[in-house]
Amino acid sequence: MNIYKQTAIAATLVASAMLTGCGSSPPSAMTGAPASQATYGRYGVIESIQVVQVSNEKKGPGAGAVVGGIVGGILGNQVGGGLGNAAATAAGVVGGAIVGNNIEKNNRNQQLREAYQISVRLDNGVYQSIIQDNIADLRVGAQVYVKDNHVYRN
Numbered sequence: 001m002n003i004y005k006q007t008a009i010a011a012t013l014v015a016s017a018m019l020t021g022c023g024s025s026p027p028s029a030m031t032g033a034p035a036s037q038a039t040y041g042r043y044g045v046i047e048s049i050q051v052v053q054v055s056n057e058k059k060g061p062g063a064g065a066v067v068g069g070i071v072g073g074i075l076g077n078q079v080g081g082g083l084g085n086a087a088a089t090a091a092g093v094v095g096g097a098i099v100g101n102n103i104e105k106n107n108r109n110q111q112l113r114e115a116y117q118i119s120v121r122l123d124n125g126v127y128q129s130i131i132q133d134n135i136a137d138l139r140v141g142a143q144v145y146v147k148d149n150h151v152y153r154n
Contacts, residue, residue: 042122042123042124042128042145042146042147043122043123043143043145043146043154044120044121044122044123044128044143044144044146045120045121045141045142045143045144046118046119046120046138046139046140046141046144046151047119047120047121047127048118048119048140049116049117049118049119049135049138049139049140050116050117050119051114051115051117052114052115052116052117052131053112053113053114053115054112054113054114054115054131055112063104064100064102064103064104064105065097065098065104066100067100068096068098068099068101068103069093069096069097070093070096071096071100072092072094072095072096072097072099072100073089073090073096074092075092075096076088076089076090076091076092076093076095076096077089077092079092113133115131115132115133116131116134116135117129117130117131118130118131118132118138118151120144120146120151122146128146130146130149130150130151135151137153138151138153142154
């Protein structure tokens with residue numbers, strides 16, 4: 001294996017590893033009290049309960065970016081020779097990682113599930129909105145306890 005191919009392979013692996021850290025996190029669906037208040041409980045009354053669609057989306061790039069980068073690197077490595085080959089390989093890695101990440105993100109966004117958005121008026125007058133998977137015996141007007149972004153009946 002010549003030095004250009006070794007460099008191209010090394011560049012492919014390094015670029016793939018670096019691209020996995022380039023993703024951005026979507027904003028959290030939880031609203032209301034800051035994280036410092038979420039560690040201890042608060043009492044309140046349920047003002048409303050609504051069914052909402054929640055994405056099963058994972059945060060950051062995943063296997064799509066890595067696989068896309070590898071495939072793009074292999075395809076780019078087939079182009080040209082010498083330094084042009086190394087440049088084509090690097091461009092293939094980056095392009096493939098971006099395309100692979102977008103394909104994976106689009107597939108994830110289609111996986112929605114139903115959850116419940118519970119709006120609680122806390123005893124101190126602050127409103128907090130919490131999304132959770134089930135409501136069990138919770139009803140509008142019920143006295144509740146909110147702890148760690150979860151609503152419990154008193």
